[in-house]
Amino acid sequence: MVFFANLGVNLHVCLCGDLQVASAGSPNGPGMHPRAIHYLDNIKICSRINRMDLEAFQRSHSTRTEEVLIRNRRYRLLLPKTLDSFIDPDEPMQNFPLWAKIWEASLVLADALAGISPDPSRHILEIGCGAGLVGIVAASFGHRVTMTEYNPDALAFAEANAAFNLADPGAKLKIQRLDWHRPDLEGPFDLIVGSEVVYSEKDYEPLERLFKTCLSPWGEVILAEGMRRTSMAFFQRLSESWTIEARRMTLRAQEKSVTIILARMHSKVHGL
Template structure:
């Protein structure tokens, strides 16, 4: 059971507002990374989960447009702060959000609570190690954003897809266009039918290119 008092005691946070399809979501993010990085080696286990990624907003917006079906369940991997799963559940989808990092799980639960979506029948939040998955059941959709950061994750991700995707199911990934994400899509192109589109997010300071890919086993 999530305790907001316990969460508030353990974490200093800021709040960012995200609007998806006319709905407003308040997302708690760490105020500082100081408690999550090793000062002797800041790149070791860097907390990628702690950022509200542009690709997560792209994926959340896409899932919000899918017509809900109680027979079709979503598995989100690498949920991070929880935006994607929270948005999907708020638009009527059956969602299991997963993360490996304990702090990320706490933030995902806090953001579900903060947006009126405490764990219930249509939303579960669970720990998941891609190398030793311990989930039950199968899923119509497996979704994730900014999960393709390391080539060492390619094989466990493929095994996870094979284990948990229902026959005829679909994988939906949103990834910033980078060497590791493009490399993954190239590597699995003989296994999956891939439909990909590029989203360009512009601000005054920069342009960000996000790949939104839908994948089905051939």
């Protein structure tokens, strides 16, 4: 059984109890209430090596920046200015760069992790990290995170964004490539998290195996997903062997509303 709680929040400045999320900066994306917009004129990169690496990255990539506010902390994410160089013109939908956008589900998950008290003994695994927002936010709030992606371009942007936003990225954050079909990780992990990772039915079994292989016996999985047929079917499938508590969150703006499911899951059979 999957239990849902209804919750309404605003898309630009999201308020849900302690939830405070804002996003701006994309020329094609939604705007923010004027009181929520506070652009940073200068971002200080605290490490000289990080600064040099970041400058080299920006010279080799055409980027734009998008600003995100999570619980009164600001983050600036480097994202591709265009998607042309990441799309195969012969097969445009093959490996489409879904990672090149900050999804609403990532905002919800980042805020959820920011609201969890850090524990030095807890190790978090993020799957499908994209450009890196969730793991960067979690690390900045004191969590120890291994942030993973399969796409090499997404990994490059995640590494650049870690250098862009964290004074010492290596202190709390590890970034590495991960193939869900053949996971090669130093686990187990106390918490596995992901946002918008359930897009295809072919991913159901690899994700289930990954959870069983990489999660500690008493660990937890937290997923933030759009309300799609595939994500709902995945939660229903897992409900046979997992206890799932989910909150249905509607993020509203003048232009649109987006419904996100934030699900917290525990295995019914410990040790799997």
